[in-house]
Amino acid sequence: MTTAATPDALMWITHRPDIVFTEGEGSWLRDRAGKRYLDFVQGWAVNSLGHCPPQIRDALATQSAKLISVSPAFYNEPAMQLAQRLAALSTLEKVFFTSTGAEANEGAIKLARKWGRIHRAGAFEIITFDNSFHGRTLATMSASGKPGWDTLFAPQVPGFPKARLNDIASVETLITANTVAVMLEPVQGEAGVIPATHEFMRALRELTGAGGLLLIVDEVQSGMGRCGALFAHQLSGIRPDIMTLGKGLGGGVPLGALLAREEVCCFEAGDQGGTYNGNPLMTAVGLAVLDTIAAPAFLAHIDARAAQLADGLKALAERHGLVGERGEGLLRALILPGDVGAEIVSRARELEPEGLLLNAPRANLLRFMPALTVNEAEIGQMLGMLDEVLGQVGRS
Numbered sequence: 001m002t003t004a005a006t007p008d009a010l011m012w013i014t015h016r017p018d019i020v021f022t023e024g025e026g027s028w029l030r031d032r033a034g035k036r037y038l039d040f041v042q043g044w045a046v047n048s049l050g051h052c053p054p055q056i057r058d059a060l061a062t063q064s065a066k067l068i069s070v071s072p073a074f075y076n077e078p079a080m081q082l083a084q085r086l087a088a089l090s091t092l093e094k095v096f097f098t099s100t101g102a103e104a105n106e107g108a109i110k111l112a113r114k115w116g117r118i119h120r121a122g123a124f125e126i127i128t129f130d131n132s133f134h135g136r137t138l139a140t141m142s143a144s145g146k147p148g149w150d151t152l153f154a155p156q157v158p159g160f161p162k163a164r165l166n167d168i169a170s171v172e173t174l175i176t177a178n179t180v181a182v183m184l185e186p187v188q189g190e191a192g193v194i195p196a197t198h199e200f201m202r203a204l205r206e207l208t209g210a211g212g213l214l215l216i217v218d219e220v221q222s223g224m225g226r227c228g229a230l231f232a233h234q235l236s237g238i239r240p241d242i243m244t245l246g247k248g249l250g251g252g253v254p255l256g257a258l259l260a261r262e263e264v265c266c267f268e269a270g271d272q273g274g275t276y277n278g279n280p281l282m283t284a285v286g287l288a289v290l291d292t293i294a295a296p297a298f299l300a301h302i303d304a305r306a307a308q309l310a311d312g313l314k315a316l317a318e319r320h321g322l323v324g325e326r327g328e329g330l331l332r333a334l335i336l337p338g339d340v341g342a343e344i345v346s347r348a349r350e351l352e353p354e355g356l357l358l359n360a361p362r363a364n365l366l367r368f369m370p371a372l373t374v375n376e377a378e379i380g381q382m383l384g385m386l387d388e389v390l391g392q393v394g395r396s
């Protein structure tokens with residue numbers, strides 16, 4: 001028997017609980033000691049179909065026996081199929097695949113800057129928003145409005161002035177001859193699940209359209225059915241110029257995408273690329289995930305489960321004297337009266353005999369991002385477990 005692995009050789013980047021997960025199925029995880037956990041984090045909204053879904057296992061097995069990698073310098077079947085499906089469903093005609101969400105956003109930033117060079121006399125500034133999150137590369141950290149990130153790893157990449165979400169005047173005042181685009185998350189995820197209002201989305205579309213600017217939506221977290229529509233911006237009835245996807249698109253494998261209107265696409269040979277981009281193994285998985293999520297019955301299931309989750313969280317808020325809940329679809333937050341988020345997360349994990357995995361992106365709120373395949377009983381069980389933990393915290 002081999003001895004159990006230890007984390008000694010992993011580079012330290014953050015505090016992690018002393019648990020090693022070994023298996024997953026649907027909404028459930030199992031650790032090395034055999035304890036089960038109901039997972040409402042799902043790899044940060046990544047496992048759209050839950051842990052180890054048959055669609056992904058089948059796609060990996062079938063595709064890995066045919067072709068794994070040919071380089072982006074050649075065509076392959078799954079990449080072309082997935083691009084055609086995404087283009088048809090989004091009405092954005094062109095797709096470039098990446099491995100991560102940050103890389104898709106880097107591509108969006110490059111495309112906008114190139115377009116600005118050609119069509120807007122060298123304009124390069126992209127207006128982004130306070131508290132936004134666009135990734136962890138240097139440019140996407142600079143685009144992000146996360147407090148403290150302006151000085152971490154300074155100097156920043158210039159050209160990302162920050163406006164306030166749902167405040168159209170704050171965007172208008174930042175527009176200059178240097179502005180080329182506005183970029184936002186239709187629902188700010190890391191900020192604590194703060195939806196851009198549908199009125200704000202429409203006002204932004206009008207403002208950017210009238211000014212000849214590009215509108216970029218970062219749907220890495222909000223897209224792929226997470227918010228009840230295939231893409232969250234569709235809830236406001238707008239068509240962006242550029243959209244980025246990640247997380248739920250691969251359902252657990254590294255896959256992102258940059259989509260753009262045909263008239264915006266201005267990359268020349270050599271401007272953009274990447275070793276794994278459009279990899280047939282990953283895009284075959286993306287196809288399997290998209291085929292499942294885009295089915296009308298699946299989106300109806302998300303709506304029903306989202307209503308159950310929202311109602312259940314509202315009831316808990318009333319019972320325990322909390323502030324309330326908010327969100328779109330199966331991306332929701334429960335707002336707490338104080339900074340007890342971390343305490344609730346660890347108490348929920350430590351429940352016996354089964355634990356509950358939750359996330360607190362801000363000290364005073366919990367975020368819920370279950371598998372989109374979550375069933376009624378699992379949401380009911382999660383609400384019961386959370387009720388117990390909120391009772392413990394209230395008494396202590």
Ligand SMILES: *Cc1c(COP(=O)(O)O)cnc(C)c1O
Nearest residue numbers: 100101102133134135220221246
């Ligand atoms: C997670 C996330 C990203 C970054 O995606 P990675 O795959 O971690 O690079 C970008 N934008 C949003 C809105 C995200 O939630």
